[in-house]
Amino acid sequence: MMRTLLVRGLLAGLLGGVVAAVFAYVVGQPLMDAAIEIEEAAAHGHDHGDELIGRGVQSTIGLLVAHAAYGVAIGGLFALLFALAYGRFGAWSPRAYAAVLAAGAFLAVSLVPFLAYPANPPGAGEGASVNARTGAYFGLLAISVVAAGIALYVATRLTGRWGGWNTGICLTAGYVAVVTVSGVLLPGFEEADGFPGELLWDFRVAALGDLVVFWVVLGVAFGALAQRSLAGHVSASAPATGRAGGGAPAGRR
């Protein structure tokens, strides 16, 4: 079963990456080009005109390969998350599990780091601070993923006693508190001085849209595939397994 789910996760991730790359090409690339023009006019940033790999390759094949690689990697990890969670929170259908997990993973992996360190087009971040920005971004990403993972694990223990609703509220509040305090304590970078605000905003919306498209396609596609492969993987009688730990089913969808 794990092998089947893994293959389906890789496929759904690849599909999500490809669709997101098309979105990024249509919505994001014109903004990327405009930003690079500004960066080169300002002449303080690094030069994109004389590069090892041409802009034409970066904005097409490079864009697609980056998204596909990201999609396959995240798709594989998502299949693991699904396998760990499925059947442990209540009697939902596979695609309901996939949808809820994809929404939660989008929040923890993409949205929370984005809110603290939003996407920047070329030229809107200082080249010198890239290592510090990378460290802070991945630090917050790690905190967010670990906190969400702990919350999920604790949820499997508490749902039986507190019920799904109260457990969900308490653990979500705890997660939000952890990432909020982390986001405040980690260093901030306000480096877009003089960069056109409207272009910066549009680029950030495009980047967030890219991530939303990816996670929605991944969640829906994986749900559809898992629904089929897990169709026979249910037991007709009530307590699913002794190890489920979920207690009373939170409800059927």
Place this chain on the structure above:
Amino acid sequence: MTQAVAIPAPQPVSIPIREILPYAVLVTVLALAALYFVSTDNNAMTLMAEGYVHEFLHDGRHLMAFPCH
């Protein structure tokens, strides 16, 4: 006369952790390696000193909201 009979709802069968674990280790390691190349600017400095990988994935990195310059 017919009588209503409660049919128990089908319960999802969770997958044993034992079965997931070897996949989890391998996939996590491989996925993190792939994500390292896609998401970090650092490979411009460490791996591939010439920066081919860095530049090839440059636009995707910016548009997937990873830090870059």
